[in-house]
Amino acid sequence: MAEIKSSTLCLLGCGNLGGAILDSLLNSTQGKPLFTRYIACVRSESSATKLKERFSGHLGELSIYQGDNVKAARESDVIILGVDPADIENVLTQNSLREALQDKLLISIAAGWTRQKLEQTIYGSETTAANKSGRAWVVRTLPNIAAQVSQSLTAIEVSVPTPPEHYLQITTEIFERIGRAVQIEPRLMNATTAVGGSTPAFFAVICDALIDAAVAVGVPRDLAHTMIFQSMQGTATMLQGGMHPAVLRDQGTSPEGCTIGGLMVMEEAGVRGHIGRALREAVTLARLMETTEHVNDTRH
Secondary structure, three states: OOOHHHOEEEEEOOOHHHHHHHHHHHHOOOOOOOOOEEEEEEOOHHHHHHHHHHOHHHOOOEEEEEOOHHHHHHOOOEEEEOOOHHHHHHHHOOOOHHHHOOOOEEEEOOOOOOHHHHHHHHHOOOOOOOOOOOOOEEEEEEOOHHHHHOOEEEEEEOOOOOOOHHHHHHHHHHHHOOEEEEEEOHHHHHHHHHHOOOHHHHHHHHHHHHHHHHHHOOOOHHHHHHHHHHHHHHHHHHHHOOOOHHHHHHHOOOOOOHHHHHHHHHHHOOHHHHHHHHHHHHHHHHHHOOOOOOOOOOOO
16 A cells, blocks of 8 residues: 555545545644545535535545546545445445455444444455455444544444554544544444444433523523533533543532532432433444344334
8 A cells, every 4th residue: 555645545425424534634734634635436416516615625636426436446545435324235346346445444434334244245254364365454433423523532443353553553543633533342342332422412412401401590592502512511621631520520519509409309310320221222222233124123
């Protein structure tokens, strides 16, 4: 593969997440550009038009292909698989795509598709130390919705056989441009689907509830938005700085105070247990996504 400073990145599928990744890479202020050329491959003319409008200032380094995944992969060194999970099989089984991916890095951002399932779809079997020659190196990743504001938490699966170190480095550098990236074992990927991917929605519901409660006690809604969001951001900053959640809670409470009163109501309602159960349910469904045809089937 070419050196990272002179190579081409292709996105097969460029929806919300793919577009966020591309935006962060093209507009990053974190050092030198990772790639010299980018290719975005989409299905429809309307998608191509939207990308041309969105990235009009980068068309010298960005090529937009419509419905030509094989050509895009053939011209690239690193490929990000960003198509809808329902379309992955059709994309990966296109004629000549397997040959176009040979010895390249294929990064998947699709939830529910294991590395083994991707490899079986492309090659008919999963990759092992014995058959890895001539195949693409498949790396499974799980970014979350906060990639849209370059604050994603991206899990990068490090599986066996382990990809070459420079491929893991490239993958990490790509996702560090849209937030924070962590390398994890395959056994943790289903849990991470929920812990990293579902929690933004959980936080959004909690914020929405607090905003409604603020309005109920007289705070104008726009002001409630500002207060709640800033409080959440400040809390996250303190916790990321190393403060333990229990310490933050204790520092914010005083005997007979309003905060401890509110916390007691939360404890009486079993908020902790219900939040924990919600996360465990999300992890359960993440596991079912890999073994059942539809996650909403009745579970026994």
